[in-house]
Amino acid sequence: MNLIQVHVWRGGAKGAFQSFEVPRHASQTVLDVVTHIQRTLDATLAYRYACRVGMCGSCAMTVNGVARWTCRTHVDKVVKNDQIEIAPLRNLPVIRDLVTDMREFFDKWARAKGSFESDRTRQDDFAVLPPEDENRKQVDAAIECIGCGVCYSACDVVAWNPDYLGPAALNRAWTLVKDERDTAGVARLRAIAGDAGCHACHTHLSCTERCPKQLSPTASIAGLKRAVALAALRGEL
Amino acid sequence: MSTRAQTLLWMAQRVSAAVLALCVVVHLATMIYAVRGGLTAVEILARTRGSIAWLLFYMLFVLATVVHLPIGLRAVLGEWLGWRSPSRDAALLLFAAVLAWIGMRAVLGVFL
Ligand code: SF4
Ligand code: SF4
Ligand code: FES
Numbered sequence A: 001m002n003l004i005q006v007h008v009w010r011g012g013a014k015g016a017f018q019s020f021e022v023p024r025h026a027s028q029t030v031l032d033v034v035t036h037i038q039r040t041l042d043a044t045l046a047y048r049y050a051c052r053v054g055m056c057g058s059c060a061m062t063v064n065g066v067a068r069w070t071c072r073t074h075v076d077k078v079v080k081n082d083q084i085e086i087a088p089l090r091n092l093p094v095i096r097d098l099v100t101d102m103r104e105f106f107d108k109w110a111r112a113k114g115s116f117e118s119d120r121t122r123q124d125d126f127a128v129l130p131p132e133d134e135n136r137k138q139v140d141a142a143i144e145c146i147g148c149g150v151c152y153s154a155c156d157v158v159a160w161n162p163d164y165l166g167p168a169a170l171n172r173a174w175t176l177v178k179d180e181r182d183t184a185g186v187a188r189l190r191a192i193a194g195d196a197g198c199h200a201c202h203t204h205l206s207c208t209e210r211c212p213k214q215l216s217p218t219a220s221i222a223g224l225k226r227a228v229a230l231a232a233l234r235g236e237l
Numbered sequence B: 001m002s003t004r005a006q007t008l009l010w011m012a013q014r015v016s017a018a019v020l021a022l023c024v025v026v027h028l029a030t031m032i033y034a035v036r037g038g039l040t041a042v043e044i045l046a047r048t049r050g051s052i053a054w055l056l057f058y059m060l061f062v063l064a065t066v067v068h069l070p071i072g073l074r075a076v077l078g079e080w081l082g083w084r085s086p087s088r089d090a091a092l093l094l095f096a097a098v099l100a101w102i103g104m105r106a107v108l109g110v111f112l
Helices: A030-041 A103-111 A134-142 A150-154 A156-160 A167-177 A186-192 A206-210 A217-233 B003-037 B041-048 B052-081 B086-111
Strands: A003-011 A015-023 A060-063 A066-069 A083-087 A094-096
Touching: A003 A030, A003 A094, A015 A030, A030 A060, A030 A083, A060 A150, A066 A150, A066 A206, A103 A167, A134 A167, A134 A217, A150 A167, A150 A206, A156 B052, A167 A186, A167 A217, A186 A217, A206 A217, A217 B003, B003 B041, B003 B052, B041 B052, B041 B086, B052 B086
Parallel strands: A003 A083
Antiparallel strands: A003 A015, A060 A066, A060 A083
């Protein structure tokens, strides 16, 4: 049988790679490999997943040095010399083995005012936002984020500047800035501006390169920079 | 520093970058044109001495540098050295003053 050598991170921030031999199958995903190890080789291996179909965003890991969603990454795509190295996501505290603590990641969504705010009530009629509306198009281009943290893990600015809100939170804020129903307005722009916000982005594009949903947080952040600059020029900031 | 001030710094960085891009092109073009027959101090001074146009141009060049450099350095110091305290901004203000001083001295040196 065809075997692959899989080197899996064990431990917390300090730890080491442990090697396992895993049988190779057709159409096997990296998540299949991790699951095989946990179910048949070492039941103490900690990892996280839920949907297995690229919807929940919980299975992201660092595979051969690159942040990826493991449930939709085929072994064929990443295996090198019959070896794969699997580690937890970068830029997040490691709880154990392949599981990172996502709290800071999602707290930053809150800090970026990433929740919808509205003054409408159930008595109001539906807001009509036709698909061809320009703002709506910009929202559509950025809305499909699954919160996997791949972009956050790929961003060097997050590594250099721990306060930086990061690509996912800023991308989320952008979808709300462009949402005509949302009422947070300048308060949100204030939350996402400055050294910890959109202005820290160096347009490296690592987030855009890695996002498994093919979103472009970089473009969203550029949009935020424009929106904030406009507000500043109008004296609203 | 307030978020607003940080935003204004970023905008100043962008505007000064645009000015610098223009200045560098003019400066390089002049240099390439000027060295055709060899470069001499006499020739340079003949062009710049008493020329209000060159004085204004190089003053603008220096000003854009004085704005642009410290703001860029601010990010570098924050990201590479973790220096984010107010002392960073004070040090950079001083750095900007030194830049302005030596820059303007050089500009006046070829004008007067
Ligand atoms: S484009 Fe901005 S957010 Fe994306 S990886 Fe680069 S610095 Fe980070
Ligand atoms: S923007 Fe893309 S990479 Fe980042 S969290 Fe959302 S889906 Fe994941
Ligand atoms: S397990 Fe849900 S996205 Fe991979």
